[in-house]
Amino acid sequence: MERQQKEWNQLKHEPSKRTDVYNLIRSVLEKDLKVPADLKKPLINLGLGEPSKANGFELPEVINEAMIESIKGETANGYTMSSGTLDARKAIVKKFSNPEFPFTVDDVVLSFGCSGAIYNAVSALCEEGDNILVPRPGFPLCYPISQNLNINLKYYDLLPEQGWEIDLNSLKSQIDENTKAILVNNPSNPCGSCFTKAHSLEILAVANEYKVPIISDEVYYGLAYGEGSEFNSFGNLTKDVPIICCSSISKIYCLPGWRLGWSIVYNNHGYFDHVIQNLHKHAMIQLHPNSLVQQALPRILGEVGEDHFTTLKNKLKEAAECAFNRLSQIRGLQPIKPSAAMYMMIKISLDEFCDIEDDVDFCKKMLHEESILAFPAQCFFAKDAFRIVICQSTKNIEEFADRLQDFCQAHYKRTAPLVQDQ
Amino acid sequence: MERQQKEWNQLKHEPSKRTDVYNLIRSVLEKDLKVPADLKKPLINLGLGEPSKANGFELPEVINEAMIESIKGETANGYTMSSGTLDARKAIVKKFSNPEFPFTVDDVVLSFGCSGAIYNAVSALCEEGDNILVPRPGFPLCYPISQNLNINLKYYDLLPEQGWEIDLNSLKSQIDENTKAILVNNPSNPCGSCFTKAHSLEILAVANEYKVPIISDEVYYGLAYGEGSEFNSFGNLTKDVPIICCSSISKIYCLPGWRLGWSIVYNNHGYFDHVIQNLHKHAMIQLHPNSLVQQALPRILGEVGEDHFTTLKNKLKEAAECAFNRLSQIRGLQPIKPSAAMYMMIKISLDEFCDIEDDVDFCKKMLHEESILAFPAQCFFAKDAFRIVICQSTKNIEEFADRLQDFCQAHYKRTAPLVQDQ
CATH class of the missing domain: 3.40.640.10 (Type I PLP-dependent aspartate aminotransferase-like (Major domain))
Structure with missing residues (x-):
């Protein structure tokens, strides 16, 4: 056999194609949305849909x-x-x-x-x-x-x-x-x-x-x-x-x-x-x-009784309304009001912004500048939008909205340049 | 599309070949070794390798x-x-x-x-x-x-x-x-x-x-x-x-x-x-x-300390010795002394028996006549043997050996026929 003539270090096992799979979320997490060690502010993680105690969702x-x-x-x-x-x-x-x-x-x-x-x-x-x-x-x-x-x-x-x-x-x-x-x-x-x-x-x-x-x-x-x-x-x-x-x-x-x-x-x-x-x-x-x-x-x-589901839905509804109301007021963003599950999609009007390339770029800059983690629509086979997870306290959502507003403010196209070109 | 011309009841989804898999143990359990509801004696289950409390193995x-x-x-x-x-x-x-x-x-x-x-x-x-x-x-x-x-x-x-x-x-x-x-x-x-x-x-x-x-x-x-x-x-x-x-x-x-x-x-x-x-x-x-x-x-x-492993190994050793010693004395069977894991293989000399076709037949009859569940070598790509699980109390193993002896006795070839043909 040919292999017998070689040494191990001349060989490399090429793994099967079937295991060479690509998870859009995980991949973006490892590259563009890799959370830096030196975040400027405490991270607001609107990434994974985890209705756990850490997010204020108590177990029955x-x-x-x-x-x-x-x-x-x-x-x-x-x-x-x-x-x-x-x-x-x-x-x-x-x-x-x-x-x-x-x-x-x-x-x-x-x-x-x-x-x-x-x-x-x-x-x-x-x-x-x-x-x-x-x-x-x-x-x-x-x-x-x-x-x-x-x-x-x-x-x-x-x-x-x-x-x-x-x-x-x-x-x-x-x-x-x-x-x-x-x-x-x-x-x-x-x-x-x-x-x-x-x-x-x-x-x-x-x-x-x-x-x-x-x-x-x-x-x-x-x-x-x-x-x-x-x-x-x-x-x-x-x-x-x-x-x-x-x-x-x-x-x-x-x-x-x-x-x-x-x-x-x-x-x-x-x-x-x-x-x-x-x-x-x-x-x-x-x-x-x-x-x-x-x-x-x-x-x-x-x-587990109906009260669990009622509480869960009420919390999600409250969070959804809070997020929707706040984000509706931010120029350049169109939140789409959710009515179910734990997520909200927010469309980005890219032409309102001066230096945002696409949704991945938006999320990347939002992470680095405002310590907010959320996934771009490209993770979901779409574009020009991002997803937030709303199984969060309204306090977190308010803080998120404040930071997001600042973030957008910093990236809007300016109608008149601040400094005239020399 | 052709399917559109048909009704659902004229169609049947042929599942993928890759999911049409065959588990030798599970398959034999569902056919030849299907445990009958009307077992003659309490079941001695020497089938699955389960070192659990039910089998006398306490957790640390x-x-x-x-x-x-x-x-x-x-x-x-x-x-x-x-x-x-x-x-x-x-x-x-x-x-x-x-x-x-x-x-x-x-x-x-x-x-x-x-x-x-x-x-x-x-x-x-x-x-x-x-x-x-x-x-x-x-x-x-x-x-x-x-x-x-x-x-x-x-x-x-x-x-x-x-x-x-x-x-x-x-x-x-x-x-x-x-x-x-x-x-x-x-x-x-x-x-x-x-x-x-x-x-x-x-x-x-x-x-x-x-x-x-x-x-x-x-x-x-x-x-x-x-x-x-x-x-x-x-x-x-x-x-x-x-x-x-x-x-x-x-x-x-x-x-x-x-x-x-x-x-x-x-x-x-x-x-x-x-x-x-x-x-x-x-x-x-x-x-x-x-x-x-x-x-x-x-x-x-x-x-979990070394004492757990020592106890576990001692129990297995005791069970292995008990099983090996008892089964060594049964004509037509050759237990192979185990030294590790939780199993023992026992070879069957088919020519000692009058009506045992193969290892599956041996295990099937042993189940029906003596309420012992153990898997034939065919489940392990081999033949003319069966496997017992030894994470069992010696009491169970003694009882198993007694029944197995009776079972063999009932199936040996007889040197002289009991009744002369007319």
């Missing part, structure tokens, strides 16, 4: 109780079924199954967070070369997934002026013979929007017309707080279109980092009979999520 | 303390770096890095258990069509991994009569231009063996000669209890051969199910420079393992 007591019970009981220190314990999956059925749109434990597969659930669903539905349709702006996870699985992403547009509804013509125009699923994310990250029931039905009508199933990323399940906005799971809106709903405890129970998610397969017309089998088989490779969290899940889903 | 107190501290502190309810927190990775460096064979936090990537670590390593090293060499008998995980990644497995033999050392000629004969790694599993599941230092160096010499790196599955790190047997991590035996060592807290800390594992890259000669990058990138898809366990990891690795 029962959650820690249930986890401590799991730990002390020491009956959860063992392997479970790869797809998750029967009890954990039963708890998901009990919590989320609607009598009109029922599913069973066999239709549920646990995963490593909602990211894992989406990865598993896409992996099961697509061969190499197939494509899925994804929203623009949209959560960037599908990008490294597509690279890993060697599939194509085709983008459909969301319309900011219509509350981030899907441009249905754009959606239809993207469907081709190799389209294996439409990925929807409702409520939306990064848009902070939630589809009306009527619009969800329009989307389903397209899926039904073209016979393309839906992967619904519902990690912000239920988190619609806007006036008159109402969340409907795609699984509960159709008896025709087959749906895989992905979610987790990370956002709605304020447990990012615990990494327990799930896929629920709404196997309408038996279309997903074989897919369900493969989701279970596929789980046998990396096995199940943490067994303690699995054991705690029935109590988490069963005992 | 500090482990639960550390986890409860994580939970109550509520500072771990957030996303961490995809590759794991710096503190968790530092703890791994502190515990496992040898001054002579050092590695840094950048060489460590956390994963979903050791299964996840092995999956990640193979995924990073191999393109489709490449191959890795795996032991026979060996842990069956690499089979679904190979199907998922569309790579080939080539088997090298372990020699039971030489304490399950690798048949080095068999190993060499399997290496070809597309061989991207030799996977070793030391201590071994299912063999319950541990390589001597001299033999490990022989294996490294082959890897060095052919310039093939090693993936070392060391999930039973340190668990060598046999007379004179001694564990050496492959990472600590070479400055030439590049190694990826995979391990987890599941076995050595008796925490199966918690799903925190890691890869340590021993980047000798910089051969893995690009591989390390991709391991970190690849982690950005499904992100990090449970954040609470990550936060507890420094205390688990730092404060």
Whole structure:
């Protein structure tokens, strides 16, 4: 063999292409938005969607109780079924199954967070070369997934002026013979929007017309707080279109980092009979999520009351209104009022500014000059905007708005130059 | 589009080939070894390697303390770096890095258990069509991994009569231009063996000669209890051969199910420079393992004392001796004395039995007649043997041996027929 003739230092292992993946957020964090060690002011981090205690989001007591019970009981220190314990999956059925749109434990597969659930669903539905349709702006996870699985992403547009509804013509125009699923994310990250029931039905009508199933990323399940906005799971809106709903405890129970998610397969017309089998088989490779969290899940889903969600939504609503009102008054920025999830998008009128190249440049300068971390729209397949995370105290948001105002002030085009050229 | 002309019930989604994976253990559990509801006796489960409380393996107190501290502190309810927190990775460096064979936090990537670590390593090293060499008998995980990644497995033999050392000629004969790694599993599941230092160096010499790196599955790190047997991590035996060592807290800390594992890259000669990058990138898809366990990891690795490992090894040794002594006395069975890990292989002399077709048939009948669950060698790419898990009380093992003796008695060939044919 040729290798035998060489020394190790003449060789270098070229890793697989499938692991050479690119995460838009992580990549920007490591380059343009690398937080400098010598920040001028305390960092205001509006980057990651983490509804944790550090951000003023308290956990319902029962959650820690249930986890401590799991730990002390020491009956959860063992392997479970790869797809998750029967009890954990039963708890998901009990919590989320609607009598009109029922599913069973066999239709549920646990995963490593909602990211894992989406990865598993896409992996099961697509061969190499197939494509899925994804929203623009949209959560960037599908990008490294597509690279890993060697599939194509085709983008459909969301319309900011219509509350981030899907441009249905754009959606239809993207469907081709190799389209294996439409990925929807409702409520939306990064848009902070939630589809009306009527619009969800329009989307389903397209899926039904073209016979393309839906992967619904519902990690912000239920988190619609806007006036008159109402969340409907795609699984509960159709008896025709087959749906895989992905979610987790990370956002709605304020447990990012615990990494327990799930896929629920709404196997309408038996279309997903074989897919369900493969989701279970596929789980046998990396096995199940943490067994303690699995054991705690029935109590988490069963005992956390409506008051938790009401408080959570009220906090988000308060933060959203505060952010929207303040930012609406800043020239050159157009915040788009959020009504759901934990985010707000803010359009940047680049022509109001004298030295801002694009959204990445805006965020980079904002970080260096005002110690604010937020992600540019380019992280979400879009441009000329940036996203802020609103699971923050209003105090933080006020401080953010003050600094942002100063920042813009320093970068506006000046109508008359301050100093005449010599 | 053609699909538009059809109804959903005329369509069926054919899932991807990559998710159509086959786990030998799970598959046999669902078919031949499906535990009947009406077992004749209480089940003796010698199937899964679970050193948990239910099997008489107590946790060091500090482990639960550390986890409860994580939970109550509520500072771990957030996303961490995809590759794991710096503190968790530092703890791994502190515990496992040898001054002579050092590695840094950048060489460590956390994963979903050791299964996840092995999956990640193979995924990073191999393109489709490449191959890795795996032991026979060996842990069956690499089979679904190979199907998922569309790579080939080539088997090298372990020699039971030489304490399950690798048949080095068999190993060499399997290496070809597309061989991207030799996977070793030391201590071994299912063999319950541990390589001597001299033999490990022989294996490294082959890897060095052919310039093939090693993936070392060391999930039973340190668990060598046999007379004179001694564990050496492959990472600590070479400055030439590049190694990826995979391990987890599941076995050595008796925490199966918690799903925190890691890869340590021993980047000798910089051969893995690009591989390390991709391991970190690849982690950005499904992100990090449970954040609470990550936060507890420094205390688990730092404060669990030698007494835990001594107790664990003594228990395994006692169980191994008990099982070996009892089973040695059963005609038709040749137990191979284990010296490490949590398993023992038992050869079956099929010609001693009148109605046992093969090892699967043996295990199936043993389950149905004596309510003993153990896995046939076919689950481990081998044959004519079965594996028992020895992390059991000696009481259980005695009971198992009694039943096994009865079972064999009922199936021996009879030298003279009891009833003459008419």
